[in-house]
Amino acid sequence: MELIAFFIAAVLINNFVLHYFLGICPFLGVSKKIDSALSMGLAVTFVMSITAVVSWVINHWILIPNKLDYLQIVSFILVIASLVQLVEMFIRKISPPLYQAMGIYLPLITTNCAIFFLALMAALKNYNFVETVIFGVGSGLGFTLAIVLMAGIREQLDMADIPEPLKGAGIALIVAGIMALAFMGFSGMIK
Amino acid sequence: MPTKSIREEFVKGLWNENPVFRQLLGLCPTLAVTNAVINGFAMGIATAFVLIFSSLVISSIKKLIPSQVRIASYIIIIATFVTMADRFMAAFFPPISKSLGPYVPLIVVNCIILGRQEAFSSKNSVGRSLIDALGMSSGFVLAMLILSSIREILGMGTFLGHQVMGAWFKPWIIMILPPGAFITLGILLAIALQIERKTKSRK
Numbered sequence: 555m556e557l558i559a560f561f562i563a564a565v566l567i568n569n570f571v572l573h574y575f576l577g578i579c580p581f582l583g584v585s586k587k588i589d590s591a592l593s594m595g596l597a598v599t600f601v602m603s604i605t606a607v608v609s610w611v612i613n614h615w616i617l618i619p620n621k622l623d624y625l626q627i628v629s630f631i632l633v634i635a636s637l638v639q640l641v642e643m644f645i646r647k648i649s650p651p652l653y654q655a656m657g658i659y660l661p662l663i664t665t666n667c668a669i670f671f672l673a674l675m676a677a678l679k680n681y682n683f684v685e686t687v688i689f690g691v692g693s694g695l696g697f698t699l700a701i702v703l704m705a706g707i708r709e710q711l712d713m714a715d716i717p718e719p720l721k722g723a724g725i726a727l728i729v730a731g732i733m734a735l736a737f738m739g740f741s742g743m744i745k
Numbered sequence: 746m747p748t749k750s751i752r753e754e755f756v757k758g759l760w761n762e763n764p765v766f767r768q769l770l771g772l773c774p775t776l777a778v779t780n781a782v783i784n785g786f787a788m789g790i791a792t793a794f795v796l797i798f799s800s801l802v803i804s805s806i807k808k809l810i811p812s813q814v815r816i817a818s819y820i821i822i823i824a825t826f827v828t829m830a831d832r833f834m835a836a837f838f839p840p841i842s843k844s845l846g847p848y849v850p851l852i853v854v855n856c857i858i859l860g861r862q863e864a865f866s867s868k869n870s871v872g873r874s875l876i877d878a879l880g881m882s883s884g885f886v887l888a889m890l891i892l893s894s895i896r897e898i899l900g901m902g903t904f905l906g907h908q909v910m911g912a913w914f915k916p917w918i919i920m921i922l923p924p925g926a927f928i929t930l931g932i933l934l935a936i937a938l939q940i941e942r943k944t945k946s947r948k
Contacts (some may be wrong), residue, residue, distance in 0.1 A: 573923055575776040579856060582769070624832065627850045628824045635817060667773050667854040674847045719939040720931070723769055727931030734924040 557688055564692025567741050568581040570668045571700040577668035581701055582726050589703035597700025599691065601638060601663050602672055606690025608633055609673035610683055623677075630681040638664045668697060703733065751876055758880025765888035766937040775892060776926040780850050782905050785893030786886070787841045791834065791849060793882030795826045796858050797875065804866040804874035819862045820853065826853045836942045857885060895929055896920045904906040 577598070584594045604744045609630055615625050642660045646653045653660075663669060672693055676686045707729055716725050747763040749757070764770045774792070777939050810818045821841065831849045834842040852858065866874040879890055897903060900920030902904075902910035910916075919925045 575773050575923065575926065578772040578776065582772075614856075626827065627828050627831065627853060628821065631820055631824050631853050635820065667851050670854050671847055671851060674850055678847060719935040719942065722940065724935035726933045727927045727934065730751040731927030731931065734922075734927055735919075738922065738924070 557684065560685065561688050561692045562743065564689050565696040565699065566737065567743065568693075569696045569700055569737055570693050571697055572730065572737045574668075574671065576671050577666050577697055580662065580666060581704065581730070582723060585701050585704040585708055585726070588702060588705045588709060591701045592698070598661055598663055598666060598668065598697050599694025601634075601641060601660075601718045602669055602694035602697075603687065603690045605634055605637060605643065606676060606686045608637060610676060610681075610686045613673075613677050619700075624679055625673065630670060630677075632649055634669050634673070635664050638688050640695070668693070700733070704730065707733075749947065752930050754873060754876045755880040755883075758812075758877065758882070759887065760884070760886040762881075763884040763888060763937075764860075765882055765885060765892075767941075768857075768860075769934075770860055771855045771885065772930070774851060774855060775889060775932060776923075778845055779889060779893035779896055779926060780900065780921040781844075782890065782893045782897050783841065784844055785889040787834070787838070788845060789882075789886035789889040791830045791845075792852055792855060792857070794830050795823060795880045796861060796885075798826050799823045799858060800861060800866045800874045801871065802868060803862050804871045807867050810867075815867065816859075816863075819859060822919055823858055823862075823890055824853050857881065868895060891932065892926075892929060895933075896925060900925060900948050927939035 568574065569582050571578070580598070581593055585591050612628065612629060612633060613623075617625060617629065637659060642653075645660070672690055676689055681689060704726075708726065711725065711729070720728070758764070760767070762768060765772070765775050769790070774788055781939060799819070802822055803819060818919045830852070832843075834845070834849060857944060861878060863876045869877070897905075899917045902908060902916045903915045908920065917925070920929065
């Protein structure tokens with residue numbers, strides 16, 4: 555039961571985009587069409603889940619036993635960079651259609667701060683293994699939810715009459731603000 | 746490539762190529778830690794430190810780095826300086842370090858820093874890269890100060906913790922919460938774009 559609450563908190567309440575302001579670059583850059591937003595979201599979810607597992611193993615089996623936890627920043631970023639590369643090669647071998655669909659979004663994930671934050675946060679909060687995995691999957695789904703909703707709104711916005719200077723990033727940020735407002739309503743769900 | 750004067754190289758970071766308002770880089774920390782002026786300022790300084798020293802190191806060893814592995818090498822250099830900044834803040838300014846939390850390590854993936862290395866330091870001399878880094882970081886600190894001042898004054902009625910609004914003022918709590926960050930930045934971007942359009946049409 556607690557784990558379910560934990561999962562819901564990761565998806566809705568502590569939403570990575572709307573609560574922690576992470577992954578704003580893809581959130582603004584890849585949210586013009588629903589289908590590309592969805593593939594970006596799923597690619598991020600995928601990498602996040604694997605990062606959560608691998609960084610937990612590195613942190614608890616290598617860094618902490620050897621008292622090297624000040625190396626967390628360097629080692630996590632290296633793990634993420636090589637992981638994204640590996641995942642890219644793996645998908646290209648196993649499923650070329652999926653690789654085509656994810657295309658350019660995969661390498662971009664390396665610089666997505668949400669992934670790095672996930673590894674750091676799990677280390678900081680001392681989550682155990684199961685919690686870390688749930689945190690990773692939940693946060694990834696939360697990111698997907700936010701970016702797909704945003705894309706849906708932006709497809710409608712194309713038809714709207716927006717003042718010239720607000721076009722583009724300006725209105726996107728204001729829409730994100732209103733979405734964040736709506737998501738704050740979820741915080742009453744769990745104490 | 747036309748060479749710019751030293752002054753132009755510095756000034757471009759303040760407005761024409763301001764990393765936040767014009768290039769939309771590094772938005773995550775910009776939005777996340779600007780709920781109080783002191784946090785925004787500390788974050789700006791930490792980012793400036795990392796940017797200036799990474800630019801110095803990378804522009805001086807740019808010939809030694811093979812181009813295939815340059816991104817990875819840049820990341821390692823940046824991560825080293827970020828670790829230094831993080832440890833330094835944790836040791837000497839524990840309250841600030843606590844309130845910034847994991848956002849200090851996140852400087853590693855701040856696109857302003859990697860972007861400047863890729864676009865500038867890897868092609869220019871040490872001196873020019875230093876000036877460029879100084880200009881860009883001043884532009885970033887400036888943006889952080891503007892955003893955090895607006896949010897702290899409207900959200901809490903204070904500036905750097907001192908009361909600036911009268912007793913009649915009811916704080917807009919929303920400004921220090923996430924939605925306030927998005928909406929303030931959206932409006933600031935629109936204002937920046939409008940100023941740019943006005944100056945362009947006058948020319």
